[in-house]
Amino acid sequence: MQSAVLLAIIKSPLSKKRVEELAKEIVASDFSVKKLIDLTFHEEEQIGFRASWILESVYINHTTHFLTDSTYFLSKFSEQKNPSSRRHFGKIVALMTAKKAPLYIVETVDAYNTDELVETVFSWLIDDCVPVAVKSHCLNILANLASKHNWIKDELLETMDFLVDKESIAFYAKVKQIRKQLKK
Secondary structure (H helix, E strand, C coil): CCHHHHHHHCCCCCCHHHHHHHHHHHHHCCCCHHHHHHHCCCCCHHHHHHHHHHHHHHHHHCHHHHHCCHHHHHHHHCCCCCHHHHHHHHHHHHHHCCCCCCHHHHHHHHHCCCHHHHHHHHHHHHCCCCCHHHHHHHHHHHHHHCCCCCCHHHHHHHHHHHHCCCCCHHHHHHHHHHHHHHHC
16 A cells, blocks of 8 residues: 555545554555554644554554554654544553553563653643543553553552542543552
């Protein structure tokens, strides 16, 4: 698949099935994940959002194809300003840092300096303009990285205490789940 072809396709709305088909086509054609990551920063927010959705599908369904550019993705994470793309970026990092992540992804994250990423995730968590779905992924990311950064646990607990009354019931439920995870 060529960049121009993909760009033409994602100028129009996509179904979940079509997103998964495009992810499969990207892998089959050996389309660069780096190019797809760059497309998530497109000036037209809807194009960036659709590229981010496809990127998430590539990560979930074709993780080994994603691996080649996983460090590049982590380096670009903090630059993502598109609110719709942030949801997909957050989910990808939450999955990358999860206990059940593939070993080759765990090794990539362990070797990567996650300081800037953690700073960005905390800033998204406390930003009133960031949707709760993104904040939910932020909670997962921070809880997952607490073993790598020993200071995160206390800071995250304090931040959750501060935010729990300001956010939705869904956020409150997620906070309960994260508290349990941090106690282990």
